[in-house]
Amino acid sequence: MNTVLTVKKRDKGRQSSLTHLRQSGAIPGVVYGYQMESTAVSLDARQFAKMLAQFGNKNVFQLDVDGKRINAVLTEVQRCALRGNVKHVDFKSINMAEELEVDIPVTVTGKAIGVADGGFLLQPNREVRIKVNPSEIPETIEVDVTDVAIGTSLYVGDIRQKYSFEILQEDDYTLVTITPPAAENVQEDTVDGTPEVIEATGKNPSDSE
CATH class of the missing domain: 2.170.120.20 (Ribosomal protein L25, C-terminal domain)
Incomplete structure (x- = not known):
């Protein structure tokens, strides 16, 4: 099932520009692969999160890159180690007629x-x-x-x-x-031919009587 995801081309900038991009509710990313040069893009964080929750990250995404439709799969999702939010994504454009x-x-x-x-x-x-x-x-x-x-x-x-x-x-x-289940910490001792279970303490329960 193809999922249409709108992305926009962006200029590769400094770390400060990426921080501003994320603060505005977008995610920086890159698209590369079949019949396409490596292109820096940005996409809406909420739309991306919704699609991940609904379809998973193994889905074929149909990227709308400034009006051009591209079939692509996710190859990497970078997340913040503390908050878990997505920091960057990589898409690989694919040929739908070839196995991957x-x-x-x-x-x-x-x-x-x-x-x-x-x-x-x-x-x-x-x-x-x-x-x-x-x-x-x-x-x-x-x-x-x-x-x-x-x-x-x-x-x-x-x-x-x-x-x-x-x-x-x-x-x-x-x-x-x-x-197999973990071996119980018990041992058997035979008294009058009758096995008796010794507790983990090594003390025979009958000794306390």
Whole structure:
């Protein structure tokens, strides 16, 4: 889904001019890429925030650059470390007829049997890089973890054939793993053939009686 975003060309200036631009409710940025020279631009901060919230940052944006329509994707969003507001954005213009590489978030679905058995689900890698037609970029890649047991993992090789686009990571790229529950700090002692649990203090509960 293309999203039209109005941007304006701007002159590259000093830091003071960028500060003034941000104070006026705009965001400085740059557009570069397919059939376009690197161009400094500015865009409305509120409009950009609204579109990010509605469509995400993996969407194909249709930039209206002073009346000229350009298809582009976000390649970088710089934020203020303290406030979290957007300070600068980079757009890359693209050819809609050619595939491009993009990082897509991984979303876990289902209830893993390993979790039901007391294990812990870990996601060592939360994104995968895919090669896809711009008009077919997914918002997320869903992986069903229902059959993942304790001590096992789900890899790119397990999901590769489920999608029409190419996943660029190797088959052994780990998406999900289920680790066993932490070992309890107990030990067993046998008295008359009956196991007794010793508390973490090392003291037998019966000693206090």
